[in-house]
Amino acid sequence: MEVCPIAFFHSPLTSKFGIPRQSGLAGSLEGTVVFEPDYRRAEAVRGLESFDYVWLIWQFSANSPSPTAHSLPLTVRPPRLGGNRRVGVFASRSPFRPNSLGLSCVRLDRVEHHPHLGPVLHVLGADLMDGTPIFDVKPYVTYADSHPEARSGFVDEQQWEALQVVMPEEVCAAFTAEEQQALRSVLAQDPRPRYHDDGARVYGMSFAGRDVRFRVSQGVLTVVGVEGR
Numbered sequence: 001m002e003v004c005p006i007a008f009f010h011s012p013l014t015s016k017f018g019i020p021r022q023s024g025l026a027g028s029l030e031g032t033v034v035f036e037p038d039y040r041r042a043e044a045v046r047g048l049e050s051f052d053y054v055w056l057i058w059q060f061s062a063n064s065p066s067p068t069a070h071s072l073p074l075t076v077r078p079p080r081l082g083g084n085r086r087v088g089v090f091a092s093r094s095p096f097r098p099n100s101l102g103l104s105c106v107r108l109d110r111v112e113h114h115p116h117l118g119p120v121l122h123v124l125g126a127d128l129m130d131g132t133p134i135f136d137v138k139p140y141v142t143y144a145d146s147h148p149e150a151r152s153g154f155v156d157e158q159q160w161e162a163l164q165v166v167m168p169e170e171v172c173a174a175f176t177a178e179e180q181q182a183l184r185s186v187l188a189q190d191p192r193p194r195y196h197d198d199g200a201r202v203y204g205m206s207f208a209g210r211d212v213r214f215r216v217s218q219g220v221l222t223v224v225g226v227e228g229r
Helices: 153-157 177-187
Strands: 007-010 030-035 053-059 101-114 118-124 133-139 164-166 203-207 210-217 220-227
Touching: 053 118, 177 203, 177 210
Parallel strands: 164 220
Antiparallel strands: 007 030, 007 133, 030 118, 053 101, 053 133, 101 118, 203 210, 210 220
16 A cells, blocks of 8 residues: 655644644644645535544654664653653554554644645644644544543553743744744643753754753753744
8 A cells, every 4th residue: 555645744843852742732832734736625624624623644754764673673661651661662652663653633723725725724732843744634523532531551650740931031022922822832841851850951942943942940941042033
């Protein structure tokens, strides 16, 4: 079976560092799904505007080529477990998978009918990098997709607290109000590798064409500078 992208994702996040680790965690983060020319027809999305969420099936395109079966690691270290405990690759949502496929549930904000790009899906809370190829879009249906009573394995064992984000006025001035809100929601999820805990270390993250510099100490993330544009 040959699988080809039907669309590409566009986002202010242009590198892997800083991408939310799951969809929905940064609910104000905006992105768009722009279809390839063969699918830029209104009938392809007819009725989709009546759904609140959609599933995106996509590729971890920034990863190295998928390893062969003989070299594929069958265990991974999930960030939720601090990066120190291994579980099976199929018991995780690690991006390093045999076929490099991702599955994300995102909020459908609106469907725009663009004069040149055809139907464009505006979504919120995606965990996809700018330029990510998308292989399919499916509507989320509550009666089949929602299981609030379900167990979540090791995720249930680990409490997760969002960081407090401090952004000085001069940093805020570099972004629109919408960009500020999205940036805060991304930073609150702590983009650092889970095994890093150096309060003096300064990290850099690309967001909306700028390099955002920050450090983290005792549950507080402080933006110390921004460069670009």
